[in-house]
Amino acid sequence: MARPRKPLLSRERIIETAGVLIDAEGVEAISTRRLAAELGVSGPSLYNHFRTKDEILEAVADAVQAQVDLSMFDAGAHPESGDWGWDTALHDWGVAYRATLKAHPHIVPVLALGPGRRPAGLRVADAVFGAMVRAGWPPAQATSIGALMRYFVTGSALGSFARGFVDDQAAYDPTDYPHLGQAHLLAERQEQVDEGAFETGLRAIIDGLRVQFAAIAEK
Amino acid sequence: MARPRKPLLSRERIIETAGVLIDAEGVEAISTRRLAAELGVSGPSLYNHFRTKDEILEAVADAVQAQVDLSMFDAGAHPESGDWGWDTALHDWGVAYRATLKAHPHIVPVLALGPGRRPAGLRVADAVFGAMVRAGWPPAQATSIGALMRYFVTGSALGSFARGFVDDQAAYDPTDYPHLGQAHLLAERQEQVDEGAFETGLRAIIDGLRVQFAAIAEK
DNA sequence: ACCTGAACACCGTTCAAGT
DNA sequence: ACCTGAACACCGTTCAAGT
Numbered sequence A, B: 001m002a003r004p005r006k007p008l009l010s011r012e013r014i015i016e017t018a019g020v021l022i023d024a025e026g027v028e029a030i031s032t033r034r035l036a037a038e039l040g041v042s043g044p045s046l047y048n049h050f051r052t053k054d055e056i057l058e059a060v061a062d063a064v065q066a067q068v069d070l071s072m073f074d075a076g077a078h079p080e081s082g083d084w085g086w087d088t089a090l091h092d093w094g095v096a097y098r099a100t101l102k103a104h105p106h107i108v109p110v111l112a113l114g115p116g117r118r119p120a121g122l123r124v125a126d127a128v129f130g131a132m133v134r135a136g137w138p139p140a141q142a143t144s145i146g147a148l149m150r151y152f153v154t155g156s157a158l159g160s161f162a163r164g165f166v167d168d169q170a171a172y173d174p175t176d177y178p179h180l181g182q183a184h185l186l187a188e189r190q191e192q193v194d195e196g197a198f199e200t201g202l203r204a205i206i207d208g209l210r211v212q213f214a215a216i217a218e219k
Numbered sequence C, D: 001a002c003c004t005g006a007a008c009a010c011c012g013t014t015c016a017a018g019t
Helices: A011-025 A032-038 A043-048 A053-065 A086-103 A105-113 A119-135 A139-158 A183-218 B011-025 B032-038 B043-048 B053-065 B086-103 B105-113 B119-135 B139-158 B183-218
Strands: none
Touching: A011 A032, A011 A053, A011 A105, A032 A043, A053 A086, A053 A105, A053 A119, A086 A105, A086 A119, A086 A139, A086 A183, A105 A139, A105 B105, A105 B139, A119 A139, A139 A183, A139 B105, A139 B139, A139 B183, A183 B139, A183 B183, B011 B032, B011 B053, B011 B105, B032 B043, B053 B086, B053 B105, B053 B119, B086 B105, B086 B119, B086 B139, B086 B183, B105 B139, B119 B139, B139 B183
16 A cells, blocks of 8 residues: 555654554553454554554543643632632532542553653643642642542552452451451442542542631742 | 473462563563573473463562552551551551552552452451451441452552653643643753652542541441 | 463564655 | 564463472
C-alpha cells in the first residue's frame, strides 16, 4: 500500500481506538500489533504518530483525565444560590473525579503512576489551585490540597479494598487474623464497602481541612 | 546439570533476589530469564517454585507490605504513658506505611493494584480493624478506616504530584493555566511538596475522623 | 522433585523500501 | 509524509528429557 494519499491514521484515531480496547480488555491486551490491526494497519505504522507505545498509553490516560468535570471551581459557580464554598467544590470534584476513573478502571494505573505531566493533569492542578487561593487558602496549602486529593482519589480508584476478601469464612484463621471473623461478608458487598470507605474518607478530608482553615483564618 | 542433590532455588531466595533487582532497576527490569540468570539458573527453573511471573511480583509486594510496623495497634501499646488513642495510632501507622512504600517505590504499583489478597495485607486489615473497634468505632466504620487509609497512603506513594511540574516557567502558558505562574518552582522541591501534601492530608483525615467519632460517641 | 535446552507464540522497535 | 514487510533482540511459558 505504501503511503496513501490521505493518511489512514491520526493521533486522535489511535487514542480513541486504544481507549476502547483498554476499556474492554485491559492494558495488557494492547500490543502495537494488536492495536494496529484494530486500526486496519500494520504494526510499525503507529510509530509515525507516537514515539513509543508508552506515549500512546499516556495519551489515553490524558484523554480520560480531561473528562473530569471542573466546573465546580469556576469563579461564578452557583452564583444564584450563593452557596459556593471551597469545601463543597472540593467534595463535588472528588466525587466526579472518582466516577470518571471508575468508568475507565484499566487506565487508572497509568494515570496514577505517571508524573502527571500531561496537559489535562496540569489543567486540573490549575483549577484546584486557583479556586483554593481565591477562597482564602495560602498558596502552599492550596498546592497541598490538589496533591492530597489526587492521592486519595487515584488510590481509591486503583485498588479495591473489599476485593481483597474472599467469600469463605475458612479463609480467615482466627489465630492469624483474630478480628476478621466477619470478613468473608465483605466479599458480598465489595462495591458498597469501597464506595462507603471513599465517602467516609472524602468527608473526613474535607472536615479536617475545615478545621485547618478555621485555624488559619483565626490569625 | 539436571536435578541437583540440593535444590538451587527456593521461594525465599527468588523473592529476595527479585526484590533487590526491582529496587535497583524497576519492575520492567525483571524478566524471567534475567531474574533466573541473577540466581545462577536457567529461565524455566522458576516455574518449579511459582506458577507465573506475576506470582513472583505479588510475593515481593507482600514481603514489602509485611515490613510495615503495626505495633502501634497493639492493645498494650504505650501503657506506661497512657496516651494511646486510635487517632495517634492511625497517624503513626500512616507515617510508617508511607515510609516503607517510599523505600521500595518500584513495587508500589503492584502492591496498590492487586486486590490485596496477600497475607500481609490481611494482617494489616486485621490489626487496624481490631484496634478501631476496640477504641469504640462501629465495625462498619472501622472497615472504612482501614480502606481509606490504604487509598491515601498507596495513592501518595504511587505518583509524585510535584514531579508533574518542570523547572521552566515557559512551560506554563498563562492562557492555558492562569494560576500556575509559580508552578515551575515546585520542581525544585518535589520531595518537600509531596511530603507536605501527605502530612496535610493525613492530618486532615484524622481531624475529620475525630469529628465523626465525636458525633458517634454523642449518641 | 528440580533442573536443562529447545521450542512456541508472542513482544516493542528499527529500518530500508515504496509512493 | 506515511505506509509496508523484514528483521532484531527480546519476551512468558510449556514440555520432554535428564538425574
